[in-house]
Each structure stands twice: as C-alpha cells, then as structure tokens.
Amino acid sequence: MQLVKALERILADSYVLYFKTQNYHWNVEGVEFRSLHLLFEEQYKDLAESLDEIAERIRSLGTKIPVFSNLIKLASIDWTNQNETANEMLKSLTKDQDIIRETLYNGLKVAQAERDECTADMIIGRIRVHEKNRWMLKSSLLII
Template sequence: MTLNTGLSDEDRKVVAEGLSRVLADTYTLYLKTQNYHWNVTGPRFKGLHELFEEQYVELREAADEIAERIRALGHFAPGSYAQFAELKSVEEAPATPPSAEEMLGQLAADNETLSRVARSVVTSAENVEDEVTIDMMVARMSVHEKAAWMLRAHLQ
C-alpha cells in the first residue's frame, strides 16, 4: 500500500534521517543517564539519583515516540548499537564513572547537544511542511533545554 500523507518520498526520507540522528542521541543519552543514576556517589547521592531517574525515564519514552514517528514516515527506525554509534553525536559514558560534578556537566552539555540536533530537524521539517515532526522536535527542544537548566543548577 502506498503511503500518502502529503509528503513526498524524498521529503519523508530527509526527515526520517534527521529523526534517526535524534533517536540515536536520545538512546545514547538514555543509557548514559541511567548509568549515572546507578553509579553516582557522594553527599548528593539521593537527589542526583532521583533526578537522573526522572530524566532517563523521560528519555526512554521519547525514544519510543521518535522511533514510531520514523515508522509513520515509512522508514525503519535504527535500533542497534552499531547503527546508533554511526548516527550519534552524544558521547557514551566513560568506563569509569566520573565524579557527580562531571556527570552533571556532561549530561547538561549532552541535553544541549540534543536540543541543537532537534532544532536542525525542525529546519528540515519546516522545509517540507511536516508539522507533526516540527511539533515533536519543538517539544523535545523544550524538554532538553529544561533538563540542561536543571542539571546546571546543581553545579552552581
């Protein structure tokens, strides 16, 4: 059956490719945030443990929504570590957990990176009048900018 939502095959491909980058970064940040949730130490353990949990739960839900949008555009969502490694711009967590301060700084920077990547997809989606993707990416930008603010607030 032919997909006919008002977007051309090429337009859907361009948007799906951008969303695939957002998905790879989202999943990478999800794993990193969950890792830091498990491995944070120090006098602020409880508060940071809970903050990181809130954030990784939100990221897990977001990854599913982004993947489903890629599928709605008629493309397959990347779903392997190898695919994510090729597409991601967010760095994975180091093998040895960093200090709580370093965790906060890394996660704040990673959320800002994801906001920028989502913003680039907004531009692509605007070019083809894909309002559904525009709305989704604007919402993601809002989430990531708030998360970065919350994380940075713990550094001051």
C-alpha cells in the same frame, strides 16, 4: 528522506543520552546522591518514553528503524568516560543537553522545510524538555 535521516540522528542521540543518564543514576555517589539519583531517574524515564515516540514517527513516515549497532553510529553524544564524580556527571550531561538540543533544532529545520507540522511539533516538545533538563542539571552543578 532528509527528515527520516534527521529523526534517526535524534533517536540515536536520545538513546545514548538515555543509557548514559541511566548509568549515572546507578553509579552517582557523594553528598548529593539522593537528589541526583532522583534527578537522573526522572530524566532517563522521560527519555525512555521519547524513544518510542520518535521511533514511531519514523515508522509513520514509512521507514524501518535501523538496527541498534547502525543507529548508535549516528549519535553525536560521547560516552567514553567512566568512573566520573557527581560533578563531572553533571557537567557531562549539561553538555549533552546542548548537543541533543542542536540535533533537535537541525531536525526542526528539516521538518519545517518539508512542511511536516506533526514532526515539527514533536521536536519542539523535545526541545522544551531538554532545555529544562539542561537548566536542572546546570543548577544542580552550582550546589556541589
């Protein structure tokens, strides 16, 4: 049950990050528009695929996925700011990568404690993606 709760938190953070990144993809402006538009698209598309993988892992553990309104309450990622500049978007998403990485590492500890190697492997894969995403976002921040 602890593992399912950890996976629900991962799913919640992934959902918020997905919507936030897609919104930034639509709304980014400035001299780096094209490169950021494409970077955000690449990241939200990856997140979309991960949502299904995480949800199906929860189902394979015998639990139903919470309704969206309950699931989203578990998220640690904030999305209250609007009308951000491209630079602010990059800073915000870089911070969010740190948040989701922490959520993933917490889930990994639980999966390893419960000796669930399949879930641990999935989480390790997501950690790898988010660490790369953080690097890409932070590196883009330096050019603006």
